[in-house]
Amino acid sequence: MPANELSAPYSDSVAGYVESLDAGLLRVRTSDGRPYEIRVDRGASAEMLRNLGEPYRDVTDRLERLLEPGRYVFTYGIFYPEAGGLAFEAKHLVLVGEQPGRYRFEEPEWWPRQLQQLADFYLRSQFGDEPVDYRNYRTALRLDGAKTGHHVQETDTISRLVYGMATAYLLGGDEAHLAAAERGTEYLREHMRFVDTDHDVVYWYHGIDVAGGREAKLFTSEFDDDQDAIPLYEQIYALAGPVQTYRVTGDPAILSDVEGTLRLFERFFRDTEQGGYFSHVDPVGLSPHAASLGPNRSRKNWNSVGDHAPAYLVNLFLATGDGRHADMLERTFDDIVARFPDPRRGPFVQERFHEDWSADTAWGWQQDRAVVGHNLKIAWNLMRMQALRPKAGYRTLAAQIAHQMPAIGNDRQRGGWYDVLERARRDGERWHRFTWHDRKAWWQQEQAILAYLLLSGYPEEPEFLRQAREAESFYNAFFLDHDEGGVYFNVLANGMPYLLGTERTKGSHAMSLYHKAELAYLATVYNRLLLFGEPLPLWFRPDPRGLPGRILRVMPDLLPPGRVRLASVEVDGGRWGDFDPVAGAVRLPDSAGPVTVRATLAAVRPRWGHPR
Amino acid sequence: MTVDLRLRRLGDVVVVELTGGLDSGTAPAVRDRLTAVVPVGGAVVLDLAGLSYLASAGLRLLLLLHREAVERGSRLVLVAPPTGPLAVLEVAGFLTFLDVAGSVPAALAGLDRAAPPTLLQEETP
Numbered sequence: 065m066p067a068n069e070l071s072a073p074y075s076d077s078v079a080g081y082v083e084s085l086d087a088g089l090l091r092v093r094t095s096d097g098r099p100y101e102i103r104v105d106r107g108a109s110a111e112m113l114r115n116l117g118e119p120y121r122d123v124t125d126r127l128e129r130l131l132e133p134g135r136y137v138f139t140y141g142i143f144y145p146e147a148g149g150l151a152f153e154a155k156h157l158v159l160v161g162e163q164p165g166r167y168r169f170e171e172p173e174w175w176p177r178q179l180q181q182l183a184d185f186y187l188r189s190q191f192g193d194e195p196v197d198y199r200n201y202r203t204a205l206r207l208d209g210a211k212t213g214h215h216v217q218e219t220d221t222i223s224r225l226v227y228g229m230a231t232a233y234l235l236g237g238d239e240a241h242l243a244a245a246e247r248g249t250e251y252l253r254e255h256m257r258f259v260d261t262d263h264d265v266v267y268w269y270h271g272i273d274v275a276g277g278r279e280a281k282l283f284t285s286e287f288d289d290d291q292d293a294i295p296l297y298e299q300i301y302a303l304a305g306p307v308q309t310y311r312v313t314g315d316p317a318i319l320s321d322v323e324g325t326l327r328l329f330e331r332f333f334r335d336t337e338q339g340g341y342f343s344h345v346d347p348v349g350l351s352p353h354a355a356s357l358g359p360n361r362s363r364k365n366w367n368s369v370g371d372h373a374p375a376y377l378v379n380l381f382l383a384t385g386d387g388r389h390a391d392m393l394e395r396t397f398d399d400i401v402a403r404f405p406d407p408r409r410g411p412f413v414q415e416r417f418h419e420d421w422s423a424d425t426a427w428g429w430q431q432d433r434a435v436v437g438h439n440l441k442i443a444w445n446l447m448r449m450q451a452l453r454p455k456a457g458y459r460t461l462a463a464q465i466a467h468q469m470p471a472i473g474n475d476r477q478r479g480g481w482y483d484v485l486e487r488a489r490r491d492g493e494r495w496h497r498f499t500w501h502d503r504k505a506w507w508q509q510e511q512a513i514l515a516y517l518l519l520s521g522y523p524e525e526p527e528f529l530r531q532a533r534e535a536e537s538f539y540n541a542f543f544l545d546h547d548e549g550g551v552y553f554n555v556l557a558n559g560m561p562y563l564l565g566t567e568r569t570k571g572s573h574a575m576s577l578y579h580k581a582e583l584a585y586l587a588t589v590y591n592r593l594l595l596f597g598e599p600l601p602l603w604f605r606p607d608p609r610g611l612p613g614r615i616l617r618v619m620p621d622l623l624p625p626g627r628v629r630l631a632s633v634e635v636d637g638g639r640w641g642d643f644d645p646v647a648g649a650v651r652l653p654d655s656a657g658p659v660t661v662r663a664t665l666a667a668v669r670p671r672w673g674h675p676r
Numbered sequence: 677m678t679v680d681l682r683l684r685r686l687g688d689v690v691v692v693e694l695t696g697g698l699d700s701g702t703a704p705a706v707r708d709r710l711t712a713v714v715p716v717g718g719a720v721v722l723d724l725a726g727l728s729y730l731a732s733a734g735l736r737l738l739l740l741l742h743r744e745a746v747e748r749g750s751r752l753v754l755v756a757p758p759t760g761p762l763a764v765l766e767v768a769g770f771l772t773f774l775d776v777a778g779s780v781p782a783a784l785a786g787l788d789r790a791a792p793p794t795l796l797q798e799e800t801p
Contacts, residue, residue: 260732262700263732278772280742280746281739281745281770283736283743345737348707350700350733
């Protein structure tokens, strides 16, 4: 027998579009057009996709009727190598909607409800039934949301939670979520902020250790990649929560901290000669060129150049309309277009650079490897930028990435998007090799969903809606933790949750309520306003006295000009007529305190517009 | 701005007498000098009575020294910071986790050990 011959039964999954069902034999075609024949009459159960907070919906009895041609379906079962081929018998199926072409996650309330469930999970986990008090906050949460003995409060992680709470308020108007966002922002200011009066800048501690009731400041990063340094990545994400809260409240104290942090970026991290932002500075001299930085000395990377936009800068521009922020966005995206593509060395972008933008292919874990989600995140954000200041280069690179990624970063048999791959293939290799595993991380699914949803809002790209739907299907089918609440960090290639080590947790600096809230919010925005033409009410709670000219800006994202208008506004429950429907700007009443604003946005020329 | 350091080793305790100012010009060199001498399991007693100015870079230096000490199972004790720098430390929130003593003998006496260390060696910068 030749080596490596497939000779034992094994379990796996197949995702595809139903072609026929005949006497218990299901024929499907995968995303890339490959046919599979699957027996579904030997002990297979089936469920309908469900949102967080919904009960299990068994549809086994209706399976035969539901498996109509054209429907997208996940099948999990056993492959039997026999008779010169592979027989596949399904044991479990997940259906994503009641009819072909209908997807439950396109129900208008799907994503908003998911975000409310997620926000409530984190409220319960962090603060229990007590009033929100961030002294009780802990970075590490177990799978079920319980705290551990870990006593560090990380700035980024709180900021990400704050982002999620502010976003949940934007979408749902629950005062409890807003209170959590505001108190978290105040806690960050009081405990994590360092005002450097010598240089008139603000920076943020990595975190504080609150063991034993003492509050010890942790200045430099505690993460292995960034030891003994101040990574720009952490400073960027320290702004995510406060800026999103600023969108809601217009609190001038937040804006002051943000401006101070931006001065830090411009003075100490920006490379004014060769462009871009350095990834690290040394903690004493604040120099990116200090020898103590070791492998992080004089380096730039995706995070330091590109992560400004999604983490805070787009939202800051939306809230302020300040041209300086649009200029900074334009600079960073121009750098991405000019520096990141590396077609001579393959389809993935280059993510790490030396000072002169030459490729750094020897850094730490990254070496010459690609993070699939970073490529997708670039495509998504280029299209946002395209809406603000269109350039051919933005659109071209976004479309190029979006066209190339499915064949190399997407699992075309099972659905879902991979994690880290080797950028170069060796001779004879068909597949880009997986660096560590073939698992799929929740945040990378987010990037795919948002990139393809936004791209599918443009008329020339009809294929991208299918990619978006497949990614939304996989995420909602396999990442939602219906038992404990929240979202899983990683799943195996076949969609089973991977629950070992740090990937078992719910509260790490990455896992806190940022990516999944951003996804729920923007999937709602793109689905309703760009694709299917449904109104979108958003909630704000500003104090008019803190806003220049009492102007509140309510545009939900950087969207193609002319596609969205502000349709109506309520202030404290009453209709309010003083607004600019095109700019999405509301002139608020001269109130002596905060007012509650409900701004309803409407689609103009939605791309698809079918009834749901 | 200049700074002068005088180091004494008392067993696993390093006593540092700092004279001058700590700002972005002087702090990097002080960092290099002091992080190299943080003992394992002992203490750094940093005599700040001669500290004329404490800028942000100096605050960052103290945080790094504290972290280095914690990592090595050691302690950092500040001694007699003058009124101005003391106020800076307080506003920055450092006094909630940095130990401050009124004098070097008081700092040494406050270290949790059976007997005060005795002078073994003296270094000059």
